[in-house]
Amino acid sequence: SDTITILGLESSCDDTAAAVVRAGDKTEILASVVAGQTDLHAEFGGVVPEIAARAHVEKLDLCVEEALAQSGMTLSDLDAIAVTAGPGLIGGVLAGVMMAKGLSAATGLPLIGVNHLAGHALTPRLTDGAAYPYLMLLVSGGHCQFLIVKGPEDFTRLGGTIDDAPGEAFDKTARLLALPQPGGPAVETEAAMGDPKRFRLPRPLLDRPGCDMSFSGLKTALLRERDKIVTVKGGITVQDRADLCAGFQAAVADVLAEKSRRALAEYMALSPAEPLLAVAGGVAANIAIRAALETVCGEAGAEFLAPPLALCTDNAAMIAWAGIERYRAGHTDDLTLAARPRWPL
Numbered sequence: 001s002d003t004i005t006i007l008g009l010e011s012s013c014d015d016t017a018a019a020v021v022r023a024g025d026k027t028e029i030l031a032s033v034v035a036g037q038t039d040l041h042a043e044f045g046g047v048v049p050e051i052a053a054r055a056h057v058e059k060l061d062l063c064v065e066e067a068l069a070q071s072g073m074t075l076s077d078l079d080a081i082a083v084t085a086g087p088g089l090i091g092g093v094l095a096g097v098m099m100a101k102g103l104s105a106a107t108g109l110p111l112i113g114v115n116h117l118a119g120h121a122l123t124p125r126l127t128d129g130a131a132y133p134y135l136m137l138l139v140s141g142g143h144c145q146f147l148i149v150k151g152p153e154d155f156t157r158l159g160g161t162i163d164d165a166p167g168e169a170f171d172k173t174a175r176l177l178a179l180p181q182p183g184g185p186a187v188e189t190e191a192a193m194g195d196p197k198r199f200r201l202p203r204p205l206l207d208r209p210g211c212d213m214s215f216s217g218l219k220t221a222l223l224r225e226r227d228k229i230v231t232v233k234g235g236i237t238v239q240d241r242a243d244l245c246a247g248f249q250a251a252v253a254d255v256l257a258e259k260s261r262r263a264l265a266e267y268m269a270l271s272p273a274e275p276l277l278a279v280a281g282g283v284a285a286n287i288a289i290r291a292a293l294e295t296v297c298g299e300a301g302a303e304f305l306a307p308p309l310a311l312c313t314d315n316a317a318m319i320a321w322a323g324i325e326r327y328r329a330g331h332t333d334d335l336t337l338a339a340r341p342r343w344p345l
């Protein structure tokens with residue numbers, strides 16, 4: 001039959017994940033297991049590659065067992081094993097690739113190496129059956145780019161960050177203001193109580209054409225404002241902090257909105273039948289940013305799509321799905337599959 005069932009593995013950053021996805025007349029996520037590592041890295045203020053790799057090695061087999069159990073599948077029900085082969089922290093990527101190779105060697109199932117970014121970029125097809133082409137804005141802790149997605153292996157990058165990713169900027173802002181990690185949700189909560197107009201933070205690169213972005217300067221500007229208050233008052237109040245967060249979030253939202261407007265214009269020139277801007281990545285959880293993007297889409301005459309958060313952030317269902325698309329295109333790998341720390345789309 002045409003039904004394809006694939007086991008996907010993901011271990012390129014700080015989430016160990018395994019999922020089973022079946023695609024036929026309809027597409028079903030039969031299981032999607034994600035084991036995070038936030039606690040392990042908390043005291044270091046960032047992901048420690050060596051600790052991440054060891055945790056992946058410890059958890060991958062358990063995640064696979066659990067995903068198979070939840071899906072009611074055994075290895076013999078599968079058509080292939082898909083695995084993130086990059087880009088990412090190489091120790092973690094290697095752990096996943098070795099696990100997938102072991103399973104492939106033991107079962108004879110084809111192995112499919114998936115680009116992690118392609119996994120994010122193809123998620124709107126998994127969740128909503130989006131038709132090619134569509135515009136994707138990937139905004140996470142590690143990535144920030146616009147892609148026109150034209151096929152499972154056909155992406156046009158329109159621009160992206162030239163320094164920090166927005167999630168990273170949220171995390172650093174939280175650290176500067178003594179808020180907990182991950183910074184995004186904490187800063188968003190504060191921002192809801194603040195005045196976004198009190199501190200006028202810069203909107204980097206808006207004066208330059210194109211879709212490139214920059215977020216590292218925002219953090220410096222924020223630090224300067226904070227230190228000014230500290231010099232005058234000896235510390236910052238709860239309201240100061242909320243206003244700083246609101247100003248920061250408004251600046252990020254403005255930059256993402258204006259650059260999305262430009263990316264949409266380039267993409268709309270392709271005359272897509274049902275124009276769509278989809279987002280992926282943890283920052284897509286931010287309500288103010290979502291609202292700004294939705295407005296831009298409305299003005300441009302495009303649909304806006306934000307998949308469920310669990311499928312916006314790192315997961316293995318997106319890897320299994322990207323594997324299904326590659327499998328259908330007849331592209332499988334063998335045991336020579338390499339793990340790649342860098343792998344632009």
Ligand code: KG4
Pocket residue numbers: 013139140141142143166167168170171182183184185188281282283284285286287312313314
């Ligand atoms: O996609 P993700 O889970 O992991 C990767 O970066 O791969 O994204 C995590 C990032 C973190 O930097 C986190 O602070 C940010 O997404 N984030 C948010 C929000 N929730 C998570 N940023 C802004 N607003 C939020 N509500």
Ligand code: ZN
Pocket residue numbers: 116120140313314
């Ligand atoms: Zn990711």
